[in-house]
Every structure is written in C-alpha cells, then in structure tokens.
Amino acid sequence: MHMHSTIKKLAQSTWKSFEQAMHVGDIARERRRLTFSVFIWSFLILSVLSITMLWLGDKLNASGMVVTRFLAGAQAPVTSQYGYPAAAREQITVVMYDQEFLNSNGSAWPISYQDHADWLLRLAGDPAARPKAILLDISFGQDRVDATLPILKQALCTVQNEYKVPVFLAALPSAKDGKLAVRSGLAAAGESACFTLVGVDYVADPLDGLAWGYQLTRHRTEAGWQPGPADAPAQPSYRSAAMAMAQDVAKIELGEETVPMALVWGNNSAPQNERPDRLKSCTPGERQLYKLIPGVLRQVWESAPAQPLCPYHRTLSMAQLGQLSEQELAPYLAGRYVMVGANIPGYNDFVDSPIHRLLPGVYLHAMALDNFLTYKDGYKLSAEWTIPPSLALLLPGALTIFAVLLVHLAWTLMLHKFFRTTRFHRWRRQRLRSALSRRMSMHAIAVLAWIVRLTLQSIAAMAMIAFLQHFFRIGMLPVVELIGMTLLAEGLGYMSKLRIFIFGEEVRVRPVLSSQV
Structure with a gap:
C-alpha cells in the first residue's frame, strides 16, 4: 500500500513538472523559480522535437535548409580561427602550375611529358x-601524341625508387x-610500381556546392559509385589521395570507415615571404575577434575584402x-608533403x-591530409x-540543446528582472505619453536590445560549436543544423503549440518562470 502511494505521488509530481514545463515559453506571467525537474522536462521536450524535425527534414530531403548552410558559413571562420590547430600546416606545401609558370617558360598548357x-x-x-x-594532382588519363612519355615514366620511377x-x-x-x-604506356603490367594511383574526385554539397566533406574511399555498385569501402574483394573501389598518403606515408591507422570525413578548413594562413605573383596581394588569414559577431550584422559596416584570402598552406608557383x-x-x-x-x-x-x-x-586534398595529420584516427565524421x-551525435547533440536552452533561459531571466523594476516602468510610461520622437527612441532601444541578444546568443552558439568540434568527432553541419532547428523550434513557440495539441486548451497551472523563453 505504501509503495502504491509512493508511485502515485511520484507520477503526480512528474505530471505536474511536465505541465509546468509546457509554460516555460509563456509570456511574462510566471512568478516562481525554475525547478530542476521542470528544466529537465523542457530539455527533453526540446531535444525530441528538434531531432525529430531534423529526421523529418532528412526524409523530405530538406535537412540542409538554406538557413543551416547560412549559419554554417558564418561558423566556419570561427572554428577555423580558434578551434583548428596549425601544427600540421607546416608539413604541407602546395606547388602550382600557373600562368606565372607558363609565362616564365614560354609554354602553353598542357605542357609536354618532358x-x-x-x-x-x-x-x-x-x-x-x-x-x-608527392601528390601529382594532374591526371594523365587521356592518350595524346607526345614522344616524350617514356621520359616522364622514367622520372616517376627515379623519384619513387631511387630518391625514395x-x-x-x-x-x-x-x-x-x-x-x-x-x-x-605510363604503367605496364609486371613492372615495378613507380607510383600509387589515387582518387581525386570531388563530391560537392548538393545544396550549396561547398566542400563540407571529403570522400575517403568509394566503391562501385549497380546503383553507381557509393562512398565507403568495397563490400567484396572483387568489387571496384579506390582510396582518396589524402587517405592514401595518411596511411602509406604517415602510417596513420584510421580504423574502420563508417562515413566520409567532415572536412575542417583552416583559416590562419602560414606566413610566407616568397609568394607566387598571383598571391602577393592576397589577404592573410588570421585571428580576428570581430568575426565572432554574426555575419548578418557585420555586413552593416564590413565590406568584402579587395583581395581573396591567402591559402591556408604555403604555396609556390612551379x-x-x-x-x-x-x-x-x-x-x-x-x-614536406x-x-x-x-x-x-x-x-x-x-x-x-x-x-x-x-x-x-x-x-x-591538402586540407584533408592536414585533417588526418591533425586528428589522426579521430578525424571528424560527416554523420x-x-x-x-x-x-557519435548523441552526446554532442544533447550538449548543444542544453546550451541553447540554458543561454536562452538566462537571458530571459536577466531581461525580466530588469524590465520588472519600478524605474523602468516609470520611464516607459513617460515615453508612451510623450512626443513621437521620444516614443521612437524607446522602440530604438528595444531594437538595440534585440540585436544585443541576437549577438550574444550567436556568439554562445558559435563557441559551443567550436567546443564540440574540438572534443568530439562531430562535423560542422550536423551541430549547426541542430542549433538552427532548436532555435527555430523556440521561435515557433513550440511549448505553446505542443501544450494546445496535448491538452486541447490552456491549462491553468502555477507558473514557474517570469518571462518569455
């Protein structure tokens, strides 16, 4: 009997906390402090709703909505500046056949095999x-008339077999x-290997065309080429350039491949004095604190750089x-690689x-190899x-939603504490009864407060993404999508709509928080 009574009280307490959590999003009517159980219910409800919306987005082929790609584009420089170590950057150099090379040698492209x-x-x-x-990202795949092909073949063998x-x-x-x-004619069966063939194809994001990921291996099925290793030994497959170099030269054990790499791009370009002509006026990539301000706000005063950003890795013209x-x-x-x-x-x-x-x-390929050298077998996953x-996503996802909800509640409590003061209400009444110019100034302050809130929340979100990417094997797009969907759920008043759906009408319960969340 006692156990039955205890279970009944626990069920009643749980249901009461659930009902109170339904009012966390209400406008400033609550007068009681937020309890732990109510916060947990709010967190669980928001988590289920956000992840369900993402899952439905995947089913509808809309998981990469424009808003999430916009947020990811704003986040990428922050993670690159503050969350990506530069240790491996010094191990890689890019050498380019370019117009400077053609001009200095009086050549035209394609150049001869000689x-x-x-x-x-x-x-x-x-x-x-x-x-x-050395990676030669020049595919010699098409036959052409050039009697110097054996010279190139011999040079490849000299570099690999004699120079090691x-x-x-x-x-x-x-x-x-x-x-x-x-x-x-470049490779004949039975001869000693003079090079390793690697895949260099690029699979762009289907929504914005950006390189958010990097294919590690690919295999051919009846449906065409698919990411991942082959299912059977006879199935055609190949490794990417960066993966082959990481495994064969750096001797990195990458472990079992489950999904492609989520590529983290570097921003802070390496210092270099002898730049090629095309990069002598480029803008150095470096840490800039103002980049923490959301891009949509920076556009008010920031103009596009006159010159492109310098590449992350040192670059020479051939x-x-x-x-x-x-x-x-x-x-x-x-x-160097x-x-x-x-x-x-x-x-x-x-x-x-x-x-x-x-x-x-x-x-x-240089950036993907940099990721391998930096993270080893802990490279980020494009899940x-x-x-x-x-x-791989459960814990960082939970931390993301927890941080978004916590920051939102803290901001709301702070504002409500200020707006409930007698001095503020007296000032507001004076403004409402005054001339139009003074009323406009009051609304201008409200807009400024909204901008400050947006900025602080965006900075907190960016910091959380950089933190998660540093300590977890999570790519940028999944966590940005989750934050975007979580904020969208809050902006749509998810608690109020869910409350009406469950109870059918407004349920009068004792309020728990004195503001709108």
Missing part, C-alpha cells in the same frame, strides 16, 4: 630539400572495370622552383571552400541525424 619530368626531378632532386611524399619519395598520381576510374587508370636557390626552397620542400596542382585558365579543377571560396582542387541518433 616538361613534367624535368620539373618533377627538380622538385625531388636535391637531397637537402627532398619531400616526404613516394609518388601518388591522380587517376579516374575506368568505365570498363572501375579500376583507377592512367593512359596507356616557376619559383627555377628562380629560388636550393637553400631558399628547402624550408618549403624538405620533409608536396601537393602539385594546376591553376591554368581553361583548366577547370576548382573546389568551393566555405572559407576561401573558389580554390584550385589540389587544396582540397547525419537519425532516430535514435548515432552514438
């Missing part, structure tokens, strides 16, 4: 400035068997390999970065919301 061979040997020939590994510098060569899958392939001395080149090449790409007019190999916007595609959420 030229490729000469510059490759120049890149790796000096023992005091020998790279750790691993060479990774960009390739595309063959339409015939799905295997990565290069043009005939022309500089013939202009700089071996001593000057050593800090860029010795013991050297990524060779092209930025030639008409050569359409670009990637859209959320930090730098359009960049030559080789920077995508999606499900019901129930995956373990």
Whole structure:
C-alpha cells in the first residue's frame, strides 16, 4: 500500500513538472523559480522535437535548409580561427602550375611529358630539400601524341625508387572495370610500381556546392559509385589521395570507415615571404575577434575584402622552383608533403571552400591530409541525424540543446528582472505619453536590445560549436543544423503549440518562470 502511494505521488509530481514545463515559453506571467525537474522536462521536450524535425527534414530531403548552410558559413571562420590547430600546416606545401609558370617558360598548357619530368626531378632532386611524399594532382588519363612519355615514366620511377619519395598520381576510374587508370604506356603490367594511383574526385554539397566533406574511399555498385569501402574483394573501389598518403606515408591507422570525413578548413594562413605573383596581394588569414559577431550584422559596416584570402598552406608557383636557390626552397620542400596542382585558365579543377571560396582542387586534398595529420584516427565524421541518433551525435547533440536552452533561459531571466523594476516602468510610461520622437527612441532601444541578444546568443552558439568540434568527432553541419532547428523550434513557440495539441486548451497551472523563453 505504501509503495502504491509512493508511485502515485511520484507520477503526480512528474505530471505536474511536465505541465509546468509546457509554460516555460509563456509570456511574462510566471512568478516562481525554475525547478530542476521542470528544466529537465523542457530539455527533453526540446531535444525530441528538434531531432525529430531534423529526421523529418532528412526524409523530405530538406535537412540542409538554406538557413543551416547560412549559419554554417558564418561558423566556419570561427572554428577555423580558434578551434583548428596549425601544427600540421607546416608539413604541407602546395606547388602550382600557373600562368606565372607558363609565362616564365614560354609554354602553353598542357605542357609536354618532358616538361613534367624535368620539373618533377627538380622538385625531388636535391637531397637537402627532398619531400616526404608527392601528390601529382594532374591526371594523365587521356592518350595524346607526345614522344616524350617514356621520359616522364622514367622520372616517376627515379623519384619513387631511387630518391625514395613516394609518388601518388591522380587517376579516374575506368568505365570498363572501375579500376583507377592512367593512359596507356605510363604503367605496364609486371613492372615495378613507380607510383600509387589515387582518387581525386570531388563530391560537392548538393545544396550549396561547398566542400563540407571529403570522400575517403568509394566503391562501385549497380546503383553507381557509393562512398565507403568495397563490400567484396572483387568489387571496384579506390582510396582518396589524402587517405592514401595518411596511411602509406604517415602510417596513420584510421580504423574502420563508417562515413566520409567532415572536412575542417583552416583559416590562419602560414606566413610566407616568397609568394607566387598571383598571391602577393592576397589577404592573410588570421585571428580576428570581430568575426565572432554574426555575419548578418557585420555586413552593416564590413565590406568584402579587395583581395581573396591567402591559402591556408604555403604555396609556390612551379616557376619559383627555377628562380629560388636550393637553400631558399628547402624550408618549403624538405620533409614536406608536396601537393602539385594546376591553376591554368581553361583548366577547370576548382573546389568551393566555405572559407576561401573558389580554390584550385589540389587544396582540397591538402586540407584533408592536414585533417588526418591533425586528428589522426579521430578525424571528424560527416554523420547525419537519425532516430535514435548515432552514438557519435548523441552526446554532442544533447550538449548543444542544453546550451541553447540554458543561454536562452538566462537571458530571459536577466531581461525580466530588469524590465520588472519600478524605474523602468516609470520611464516607459513617460515615453508612451510623450512626443513621437521620444516614443521612437524607446522602440530604438528595444531594437538595440534585440540585436544585443541576437549577438550574444550567436556568439554562445558559435563557441559551443567550436567546443564540440574540438572534443568530439562531430562535423560542422550536423551541430549547426541542430542549433538552427532548436532555435527555430523556440521561435515557433513550440511549448505553446505542443501544450494546445496535448491538452486541447490552456491549462491553468502555477507558473514557474517570469518571462518569455
């Protein structure tokens, strides 16, 4: 009998807390303090509602709504400036075939295989400035008439087998068997390997076209190419450039692959004196506290930079390999991962970065390798919301909703405490009875308060995202989507609508909080 009474009291107390939680979003009518049980109920209700909305968005192919991509674009520079370590940045150098190179050599694109061979040997020939590994993000996939092809083949073998510098060569899958392939005559069956073929294709975000993720491996099925390792040994598959270099050269054990990498782009560009001509006027990427202010507000006074942001990694023009001395080149090449790409007019190999916007595609692989060197097997995961959420998203998701709700409640309590003062009500009555100009000033102050609240909440949200990305294997898009959906649920008055849905009418209970949340 006693146990039955205890269970009944517990059920009544729980139901009362649930009813009171339904009024957390009411306009300033509550006069009692917020209890722990009511807060927990509010947190649980908001969590279920937010994650359900995200799950439904996935089912409707709308999980990446424009608002979440906008928030992610504003967040990316903050995480890049304050949450991404720069230690691995010094291990990577990008070398570019560009207009400066063509002009200095009187060449046209594509250059001959002989030229490729000469510059490759120049890149790796000096023992005091020998790279750790080389990626050639130049796909030699199409046959063309050039009698110097054997010279390029010999140069590749010299670099890998004599200089002991691993060479990774960009390739595309063959339409015939799905295997990565290069043009005939560059690799023959039975010969010792002179390079490792790697995939360099770029899968852009389907909504905004930005490079939020990076494919690690891909395999071919009846439905086409899919992300992830092959399901059977005979199934065509291949590794990405950054993954192959991380595994084969850096010897990083990446563990079992479940989803693609959620790519974290760096912002704080490496200092460099000998920049190529096209980057001599670029804007250095560096920490700037004002970037914590939401982008929609910064646009009021901030104009777009006159010059593009400098790349995160040190960059040389291939022309500089013939202009700089071996001593000057050593800090860029010795013991570095050297990524060779092209930025030639008409050569359409670009990637859209959320930090730098359009960049030559080789920077995508450089940034992905940087992520591997930085996070090792803890690289960020490009996971999606499900019901129930995956373990990778459950804890950071709960912390995100908890922080949003806590900041919102704290702000509301602070404002309500101020607005309930006698001095404020006296000032408000005077303004309402005064001339139009004074009434307008009162409304201007209200707008300013709204802007301050938006700014503080946005800063808190950005700090939370940077914190979660630093300590958890969570990508930016999932947590930004969750914050956006949580704020949307609050903005739509989720508690009031849910209360009406459950009870059918306003339920009169003792209020718990003196403001609108």
